[in-house]
Amino acid sequence: MDLPGRTLTPRRRAAPRDTSTAVMWHDLNVIALGMGSWIGPPIGAAYLIGFFDTTDPAYLVMAGLALVMGLVSIVQRRRAVADARVVLYTAGAAVFLGGAITPPMVRGGLWAAIAVLAMVGALLLDATGRRRFIVFMGLLLVAQLAWPVLGRASLSDTIASLVVSGVCFFLGVLAVTLTKQALEDSERIRLDIFRRVPIGLFRVSINGEIIDANPAMCHMVGWKAESLVGTRMADLHAVSDDWRLFAGSLLGDRTPQRFAHRMRTSDGSIIWARGYAQAVHDESGGVSYLEGSIEDVTQRREIEELSRINAERFRAVFELAPIAIWEEDFTEVASRLAELRSSGVTDLRAHLAANPGETQQLLALVRYVDVNPAGVALISAHSTSEALTKVVPESPSPDLLSSFVEQFMAVWNDREHLTREVSGTTVDGRPLDLVLSWASGRSEDGSMDLSHIVVAIADVSAIRAAERELAALISSKDELVASVSHELRTPITTILGMAFELRDHADEFGLDETRQFISYIADQSRELSNIVDDLLVAARSDDTLAVHPEAVDLHDEVVEMLASNPSDTQPEIVIGGPVLAWADPLRLRQIVRNLLTNARRYGGPNVTIEAGHESRGIFLRVRDDGAGVPTADREKVFEPYTRVGGDAGLPGSIGLGLPVSRRLARLMGGDLTYRYENGSVFELTLPEPARRAAA
CATH class of the missing domain: 3.30.450.20 (PAS domain)
Structure with missing residues (x-):
């Protein structure tokens, strides 16, 4: 069978090289066995024919060298499997060395055995050594048979030597056979493992x-x-x-x-x-x-790739999410909760309520692993490390502790998700209104993966502020309805009362009384008109509220306004000569009327109107000697439907006079401000006619 796109030509199986020696022996081992195999036979043969004396130093040196090399060959072996070459050679070298103290009758047979064992070792080292083995065996036999002829040994010694040589040769062949069988068994086991693994x-x-x-x-x-x-x-x-x-x-x-x-x-x-x-x-x-x-890891790699993609997606979402996300580790929390459960705690909430220190201990076990940039920005931290260490203050608020109790309860009850509103603070102490979403995944065994808790936190401070403002507006609306009702009821009641009196009893009143009734009706109608004017201005946007400025004299406008709005207490007018300003006459009189009404209601008994020129333009000030507006409320008086002071249980003014007046002033290019100088001072600034014309 060929692979698609290419041709495979099976080749004859290449026979592997005989590398058993390379696998089993170090180079020094090979040298030791080789030298030992050739040192043993010559020395043994030479000794048998009487060339060496048992006490000859050369013999002892050669025998000791053979023994050392045999021992080295054992130490340098690469495998733990016993090898006959090492066993035979080391045994032969030991006997060879011990021949110096053996009786003469046995000595010849021992040397013959040594030679046989050494040549068996040579044969096992190299398959081509069979010829050398036969040659050495022949030489030994000739030497041993020649003993009687040369007179170097008795016939009994020769026979004994031959018997010992034969026994040793048999033992050597047996050892080779057993070793070969062991190697074959080992190879069979290896092949079985090779096939079945x-x-x-x-x-x-x-x-x-x-x-x-x-x-x-x-x-x-x-x-x-x-x-x-x-x-x-x-x-x-x-x-x-x-x-x-x-x-x-x-x-x-x-x-x-x-x-x-x-x-x-x-x-x-x-x-x-x-x-x-x-x-x-x-x-x-x-x-x-x-x-x-080698193994097929395709499926594992697909899983790893999917995990990598999911991890990258999570990291992208984590880093780029517009809401704050913390990654937390609740593993130690779970361990502590398990200890509490094993100690007999069944109601965790009651246990934590009775032991506040336990809540603090659990809180200390939460590990904050990571936080995204939105989280760093949320709490105004300067770095990720600061956001991780200061996400929970050293002295958390009761509301924050309560939110952690709910998280601990989620772990206790094996609940994967919870959402809760919580109050927090930034690193610099600024309060925050937050919505916390706590979530845990599941491991393969179905248990909660508490080492990767994801906590998403949304800042709803603006929403809560808007809700509070809306609630305040609703409350103000209720107050507005009551105030408008009160403000309108007074002039309407006067108008209706006077009108009914004139209708029903006109013939009973004299001319002066009738004129007085009509004057009352006119005054209250004017007051009613003023209230309606303020309401209309407040209801319109700047785009739809029109002003028609022109050059006007502030002195004349103030006098005309006072004449059309008579009062029991008239203000003092301090205006030296004509003061020209660029303003809408109708809106200017509306502003001055509102300032005087405010002074009469909330200021002192003495009211003064001033006007003049300054470097920044034209000014008109209304002063009174009252207690003034508290510092914290000096800007609030310019907010619609806001009343400062007074009895909140009683309806008062609508709270539109000052806001409407500032709005009209700004539409005409000026402004209306408040300050305290031994009394309240409301200052209206307006542009000069020349500057407006040039503009």
Whole structure:
């Protein structure tokens, strides 16, 4: 079967090099066994024919060297599996060294056994050593048979030597057979594990061809083993260079390396594979092949990618959200609540109410992990760290503590979400009206994920302020209705009373009384008209409220206004000569009338009207010697429907005179202000006619 888009030609399976020695032995081990295998037979043969004396230093040095190299070979082994080469050689070297103290009759047989064992070790080291083994065995037999002829040993010693040699040779062959069986069993176990392990395993030659692959690897790529072996590993990759570059990095490194590549299966689909691979070296240090493990992580990668996308989306929402968001950790809170539950607490709310210190302890266990820029701005913090450390004041308000109690109750009752209004403060102490939304997700086991609590906080201070203002306006509306009713009722009652008297008893009154009644009716009608004028001005917007300014004399306008609005107490007029201003005559008289009405109602008994010129323009002041307006209320008097002082239980003025007057003044290019100078001073400023004409 070929991969889509390319042709795969299965090659004959390449036989791996015999690397058992490279796998099992260090270079020093190989040298030790090699030297020992060739040192033992010559020295043993030379001793048997009498060349060495048992006390000869050269013999002792060579025997000691053989023993040391045998021990080194054990220490330098790479695998924990016992090897007959080490066992045979080390045993032979030990016996060889011990020959110096053995009886002469046995000595010859022991040396023969040593030679046999040494040559068996040589045979196991190199398969081509069989010929050398036969040659050495022949030499030993000739030497032993020649003893009687040369007179160097008795016939009984020779027979004993041959018997011992035969026994040792048999033991050596038996050891080799057992070792071979153990190795075969070990290889069988390895192959069984290789086939049954659920993770893909593979071997790849240095030229990139697959030498072997277990069933898990074959199943992963959708190929049969016989088709996969001989295929180039790079051809299984969606991008061939991925494997080539990775394999190149392995050739110069002896440590396993991790890889994650896209691979193409037999049906053309792309999967993500992840695993480890390493280079296997032979006794000369060269790379024999590459081996490794591999598994299909496509589904895991999809989940990881989805998690990454979700995390990025959350982070984007978290950072860019216009409302403040805190990420908090309630893990330690949950642990403490579990302790309380195990101690017998059943009603957490009652327990916290009875133990305020417990609430503070739970509050200290909340961990503030992160906050978005909107949260930093909400509490006027200078940095994220400051927003995390100062989100809760050192001395939280009862309302704030109550909101945390509700959060603890949500954890106690396994509730994922709660919404609550709470009062808070900024870092600099400015009060805030907030709506808090507390939410927890669920873990795979269905439990609440208390390590990632999301708390969204919306600032509703403006809304609450508007609601309070609306409530105040509604209250003012009620007061306005009562005030308007009172203000209108007085002149209307007078007008109606006088009119009914004239209608019903006109013939009973004289001419003077009739004129007086008519004068009362006219005065009250004028008062009623003034109230209606103020209401109309207050009801209109600036765009629809028209003024028609012209050059007017303030002195004349004040005198005319006083004449048309007679009163028992007339103000003192302090205006030296004509004072020309740019104003609407009708609106100017309305302003002055309102200022005088305000002074009569709330000021002292002595009222003065002043007018004149200043550098900033024309002014008209109405003074009285009353107590004045409290400092905190000096701007409030210019707000519609606002009355300062007086009995709140009784209806008073409408509260429109001063607001309407300031509005009219500003529409004419001037202003109306208040100050206290040994009494109340309301000052009207207006532009001069010359300046307005030039403008």
